[in-house]
Amino acid sequence: MIEQAIKVLLTSILVVSASEAAKRNIVVGAMIASLPLTSLLAMAWLYADTRDPEKVATLADGIFWLILPSLTLLLVLPLLLRKGVPFAASLAISVALTAASYLAALAILKWFGIHV
Numbered sequence: 001m002i003e004q005a006i007k008v009l010l011t012s013i014l015v016v017s018a019s020e021a022a023k024r025n026i027v028v029g030a031m032i033a034s035l036p037l038t039s040l041l042a043m044a045w046l047y048a049d050t051r052d053p054e055k056v057a058t059l060a061d062g063i064f065w066l067i068l069p070s071l072t073l074l075l076v077l078p079l080l081l082r083k084g085v086p087f088a089a090s091l092a093i094s095v096a097l098t099a100a101s102y103l104a105a106l107a108i109l110k111w112f113g114i115h116v
Helices: 002-024 026-034 037-050 053-082 087-111
Strands: none
Touching: 002 026, 002 037, 037 053, 053 087
16 A cells, blocks of 8 residues: 555656646756656556566557557647637547547557557
């Protein structure tokens, strides 16, 4: 239980740090947010929990293949906001399109015989 609390605390600190840094300097906040911290933490926690390098390698493979569809959100959200679409609607549309991108990417990967 304490191990889970430590994971949540460390992960939360990183997310809050990115948002607080962005208040002061957008570039620094963007740099922190763009680091693959979530991926690194997920791989570190998975290895700490399982000591299985193959599981970590498989997770890293999956992350690699699913980065492209995740970029949909970062492309669509600013476009919508700059077009004057309200934030909540922009976010909802961006999330929906990102989910569709994930589904399409998974289908394409499966078609090529790549399993994530």
